[in-house]
Amino acid sequence: MPGKESKAIIQFAGDEFFVGVTPSGHAQAIETNSKRNLAATPMELLLIALGSCTGVDVISILKKKRQKVTDYHIEVSGERREEFPRSYTRLNVKHIVRGRGLSEPAVARAIELSDQKYCSVAATLRGSAEIVTSYEILEEDLADA
Amino acid sequence: MPGKESKAIIQFAGDEFFVGVTPSGHAQAIETNSKRNLAATPMELLLIALGSCTGVDVISILKKKRQKVTDYHIEVSGERREEFPRSYTRLNVKHIVRGRGLSEPAVARAIELSDQKYCSVAATLRGSAEIVTSYEILEEDLADA
Numbered sequence: 001m002p003g004k005e006s007k008a009i010i011q012f013a014g015d016e017f018f019v020g021v022t023p024s025g026h027a028q029a030i031e032t033n034s035k036r037n038l039a040a041t042p043m044e045l046l047l048i049a050l051g052s053c054t055g056v057d058v059i060s061i062l063k064k065k066r067q068k069v070t071d072y073h074i075e076v077s078g079e080r081r082e083e084f085p086r087s088y089t090r091l092n093v094k095h096i097v098r099g100r101g102l103s104e105p106a107v108a109r110a111i112e113l114s115d116q117k118y119c120s121v122a123a124t125l126r127g128s129a130e131i132v133t134s135y136e137i138l139e140e141d142l143a144d145a
Numbered sequence: 146m147p148g149k150e151s152k153a154i155i156q157f158a159g160d161e162f163f164v165g166v167t168p169s170g171h172a173q174a175i176e177t178n179s180k181r182n183l184a185a186t187p188m189e190l191l192l193i194a195l196g197s198c199t200g201v202d203v204i205s206i207l208k209k210k211r212q213k214v215t216d217y218h219i220e221v222s223g224e225r226r227e228e229f230p231r232s233y234t235r236l237n238v239k240h241i242v243r244g245r246g247l248s249e250p251a252v253a254r255a256i257e258l259s260d261q262k263y264c265s266v267a268a269t270l271r272g273s274a275e276i277v278t279s280y281e282i283l284e285e286d287l288a289d290a
Binding site: 006007008009010011012016018020021022023024025026028030031032034037039040041042043044045046047048049050051052053055056059071072073074075076077078080081084085086087088117118119120121122123124125126127128129 | 151152153154155156157161163165166167168169170171173175176177179182184185186187188189190191192193194195196197198200201204216217218219220221222223225226229230231232233262263264265266267268269270271272273274
């Protein structure tokens with residue numbers, strides 16, 4: 001719903017842990033001690049949010065274009081400021097698409113549409129970070145050979 | 146490590162699901178069909194990332210200031226554009242701190258330091274969204290009466 005306000009609750013759970021409950025009611029542990037590393041950290045969550053947001057755009061556009069995708073994943077890496085606050089300054093988003101007879105222009109266009117038009121997470125992060133996209137297309141038949 | 150590049154992998158898992166694996170190796174299911182609502186969505190992850198990022202700053206600053214915090218949670222709500230891309234335009238971050246004899250200036254200062262200086266997630270999101278902070282202080286003894 002446009003303009004809808006939704007509320008997340010983030011509960012301090014002691015010892016540098018938090019339990020985040022999303023507006024839709026899904027809870028998860030969040031680690032804020034990156035050396036201990038027992039769960040995802042806040043800055044890591046931004047990376048998987050970005051990858052999944054753009055990913056669903058790309059896979060649905062490729063489906064509409066009747067592309068035969070057999071496997072798909074996204075790699076997201078971030079570069080941060082050295083000073084506080086250590087925000088992301090650059091986010092690299094690489095799409096690795098495997099399929100049968102995939103059209104390179106179709107893949108490139110799907111990624112461009114997500115990056116420029118549809119992806120809400122990319123649009124939110126872009127104010128601070130440059131987002132750089134790339135892709136790799138793998139042929140299913142050749143890979144099996 | 147300043148400038149360190151870290152890579153997340155976001156695997157398409159079929160049927161509008163993704164499995165995100167953070168750079169530190171923590172995997173989680175991500176929902177991209179908000180009507181089905183079986184896991185956190187990408188845009189929801191931004192809210193809990195913001196709350197936990199600022200939360201750890203605040204709780205650690207209050208600890209250094211020898212404030213007696215007995216319970217603490219953060220509420221984060223977001224307002225989005227009505228048009229594509231539906232990025233966040235405003236993020237409301239409310240800190241609810243319970244404790245014994247808490248100093249209001251100490252709480253206000255801790256929140257300000259996180260918001261303006263330390264919180265990497267806030268600094269990343271601020272390029273797109275206005276971040277509005279508020280707080281509520283609850284007295285533990287009175288609450289128990």
